[in-house]
Amino acid sequence: MLVTEKDLEKAYTDYKSWGWEKKDFFPLLYLSREHKLSSEETKPYIGSNSQELGINAYYFDREKKNFYLYSFNWTNNHKNLKDNIQKITQSGLEKIFSENSSKDPFVSNIQSVLVENQAVIDRICIYFIFNGDTEKARNSEVLISLLEDLEAKKSLIDGFFNHKKDITLSIDFFSNESKIRGHYLTARKTYSYKIQVSNFLERKNQNSHYLYLGFINILSLLQMYRDMGIRLFEKNIRAGLSPENSPNMAIRKSLKNILNGQEDPTNFAFHHNGITIFAQSVKIEENTLELLEPRILNGAQTVTSLAHFVDENSNLNPEENPNLQAVEVLTKIIHPNQSIDSSNFIVNVTINNNRQNKVEPWNLRASDLIQLHFSEKFKEELQVYYERQEEAFDSFSPEDLDDMGITNQNKPIQLKKLGQTFLAIQGEIDKISRLREVFEDEKKYKNTFKEKYLKVDAKKILLAYKVQFRLKAISDAIQENSSQKYYELFSKSKNLIWGLILQALLNDSKYENYAEEYGIKLNIETGFTEILKSLGNRRVRPILQDIWKDERYQKYIQEQKYHFLRNKATFDRAMDIAKEQFGWSKLDLS
Numbered sequence: 001m002l003v004t005e006k007d008l009e010k011a012y013t014d015y016k017s018w019g020w021e022k023k024d025f026f027p028l029l030y031l032s033r034e035h036k037l038s039s040e041e042t043k044p045y046i047g048s049n050s051q052e053l054g055i056n057a058y059y060f061d062r063e064k065k066n067f068y069l070y071s072f073n074w075t076n077n078h079k080n081l082k083d084n085i086q087k088i089t090q091s092g093l094e095k096i097f098s099e100n101s102s103k104d105p106f107v108s109n110i111q112s113v114l115v116e117n118q119a120v121i122d123r124i125c126i127y128f129i130f131n132g133d134t135e136k137a138r139n140s141e142v143l144i145s146l147l148e149d150l151e152a153k154k155s156l157i158d159g160f161f162n163h164k165k166d167i168t169l170s171i172d173f174f175s176n177e178s179k180i181r182g183h184y185l186t187a188r189k190t191y192s193y194k195i196q197v198s199n200f201l202e203r204k205n206q207n208s209h210y211l212y213l214g215f216i217n218i219l220s221l222l223q224m225y226r227d228m229g230i231r232l233f234e235k236n237i238r239a240g241l242s243p244e245n246s247p248n249m250a251i252r253k254s255l256k257n258i259l260n261g262q263e264d265p266t267n268f269a270f271h272h273n274g275i276t277i278f279a280q281s282v283k284i285e286e287n288t289l290e291l292l293e294p295r296i297l298n299g300a301q302t303v304t305s306l307a308h309f310v311d312e313n314s315n316l317n318p319e320e321n322p323n324l325q326a327v328e329v330l331t332k333i334i335h336p337n338q339s340i341d342s343s344n345f346i347v348n349v350t351i352n353n354n355r356q357n358k359v360e361p362w363n364l365r366a367s368d369l370i371q372l373h374f375s376e377k378f379k380e381e382l383q384v385y386y387e388r389q390e391e392a393f394d395s396f397s398p399e400d401l402d403d404m405g406i407t408n409q410n411k412p413i414q415l416k417k418l419g420q421t422f423l424a425i426q427g428e429i430d431k432i433s434r435l436r437e438v439f440e441d442e443k444k445y446k447n448t449f450k451e452k453y454l455k456v457d458a459k460k461i462l463l464a465y466k467v468q469f470r471l472k473a474i475s476d477a478i479q480e481n482s483s484q485k486y487y488e489l490f491s492k493s494k495n496l497i498w499g500l501i502l503q504a505l506l507n508d509s510k511y512e513n514y515a516e517e518y519g520i521k522l523n524i525e526t527g528f529t530e531i532l533k534s535l536g537n538r539r540v541r542p543i544l545q546d547i548w549k550d551e552r553y554q555k556y557i558q559e560q561k562y563h564f565l566r567n568k569a570t571f572d573r574a575m576d577i578a579k580e581q582f583g584w585s586k587l588d589l590s
Contacts, residue, residue: 002029002034003026008022008023011028018043021048023074026072027056027070027072028043028046030070030176031046035061045057045058047107050106053095053106054085054091055071055084055110055126056071057070058070058113064123065120065121066121066122067123069126070127070129071084071088071126074130074131075130075132076130076131076132077132078130078136079142079376081128081137085146086146089146089150094153094156096110097157097160114160118161122168123168123170124170125172126169127172128172131175132175132177133175134173138173140376141376142372142373145367145369146369151169153280155280159281190292190293191224192291192292193224193294194285194289194290195217195289195290195291196216196220196288198216200214200289208337209335210334211332211335212282212289212332213330213331214330215328215329215331216328216331217325217328218328219324221275221296221299221303222310222318224294224303225307232296232300232303251301251309255268255305255306258327259316261323265323265324268329272302272330274299274329274330275299275302275303275332276296276298276331276349276353277296277333278297278334278335278336278346279292279293279294282333297334297346332353334349360436361439362416363389365445366389367388370446370449371386374418375388377454377458378413380405381459382408384413384521385401385408385413386415386418387412387415408521410523412522417465418461418465419438419439419448421465422448422453423438424468424498424502425502427499427571427572428448429495429499429566429567432498433566456590459520460519462520463515464502464505466518466528467501470529471494471498474501474532474535474536477533477536478490481537482541482545486545489544489557489565493544496547496566496571497540497544500539500543500571500574501532503578503584503586504536504539504540505535506588507582514528518531539578542581543574543578543581544574547574547577553570
């Protein structure tokens with residue numbers, strides 16, 4: 001260990017007059033030993049009050065031509081690095097690599113050194129130093145996703161250096177325990193494209209997000225894809241769709257007809273819905289737009305189909321074919337306001353531009369940060385795969401799953417079914433069958449996938465998740481002990497039974513024991529099924545009978561109108577009955 005707890009205590013005692021907190025001495029001691037400086041020499045490089053920046057130390061190594069930005073965190077848990085990565089991405093880099101001088105002394109010092117050594121610096125290094133395992137940090141889906149967003153901000157660095165030199169950006173994790181690097185390391189090129197856009201229109205919303213609308217040549221998109229590859233589709237849910245599905249085949253057929261002169265090239269724009277591009281910045285020169293670090297939010301199928309078409313026609317030189325050169329596609333170019341956090345805005349744009357058939361709204365949420373968190377949670381706590389993307393689990397071999405640390409390989413937890421489980425727990429039984437609405441509405445989505453669930457024991461979540469696979473057995477058991485006149489109501493009460501059986505579990509005195517015994521694997525054990533059937537008979541059946549006898553619902557039953565059985569208000573009434581009969585409280589996962 002390079003810096004120990006005793007080292008921090010001693011430094012805090014020795015330099016009390018500095019007015020620093022104990023944690024501020026972690027970067028001081030680390031840098032002084034790493035770069036062989038005294039504590040007094042290192043002090044100017046430490047930002048003791050830089051919590052909002054995400055960066056709390058810097059250093060310039062003239063010999064190596066490296067400028068280091070450090071983010072120190074005295075923690076063993078790699079997950080605690082998330083906040084600093086987000087701070088650097090959302091505002092830290094912009095404050096540091098701004099053309100305007102900062103009033104913050106720490107940022108001002110960094111800017112002064114950067115300006116003074118602008119001609120010398122070849123590499124910007126952003127290093128995250130903590131006490132944990134760099135391998136876990138490197139394999140974290142959450143951190144990797146956040147680092148991709150951070151990498152996309154390299155344009156701010158290039159702009160600071162006036163694009164006069166090829167500055168390398170390196171990002172890495174280091175462990176104070178062992179000084180082992182995480183080897184994430186990025187040194188990616190910043191891509192910029194000048195494209196012709198015919199008679200484009202410009203719009204701006206109240207948050208100063210810009211939209212440019214016009215027609216661009218399809219070969220411009222092909223060049224982007226050739227240069228950037230899958231990186232071009234980082235924000236696009238449809239990038240991995242098969243080239244043999246109907247839309248892709250139709251696009252390639254149209255291109256073939258155009259190539260052979262059997263179809264007017266201008267027809268492509270009439271037949272095609274268009275694409276949406278996000279760019280870090282947009283510069284305008286007459287009918288030319290320069291896009292910095294473009295990402296296709298919608299339209300990946302068009303680009304990949306074009307690439308497949310060109311590959312299939314190996315003798316084709318698209319840049320020299322006049323028919324292909326005449327193909328244009330309607331394009332929306334989004335340029336967000338860089339001075340605010342636009343991540344939610346981009347997510348919403350992506351979702352609302354991907355409403356074609358066969359892509360459901362839950363598919364569009366697959367790479368949300370909260371879903372990445374759940375993926376890590378289930379892998380780390382249960383060694384169970386979380387299938388954020390439909391049918392992804394079947395594409396892995398047992399060896400692949402072993403490499404990912406998935407030992408429970410019989411089946412995955414699925415995103416859609418997990419959302420329905422959370423809705424059933426919350427008593428939102430009306431929304432279970434309106435899942436599309438939940439995933440399309442930001443507020444409802446966040447209320448369903450609550451962040452507090454990330455702190456819940458994964459065994460409790462899995463226990464609740466498994467209940468849905470035994471609803472028929474529970475319903476059959478209740479029905480066997482119920483009056484025949486109610487039989488027709490059982491098929492209409494599935495979601496009501498689901499919500500009530502989960503509350504029966506949560507209110508049971510043996511709930512913690514059930515989670516420990518049955519919340520480990522996705523297998524549906526016979527013992528667990530019997531527990532659910534027993535709770536159904538002893539607890540849910542009496543509640544249902546009181547609901548069905550209730551005068552306010554008798555009219556609906558007589559008229560065979562069963563919508564009330566799917567209403568949240570009916571669930572709430574059932575919980576009132578449960579409180580009177582069994583002393584239940586409406587509980588959530590905790």
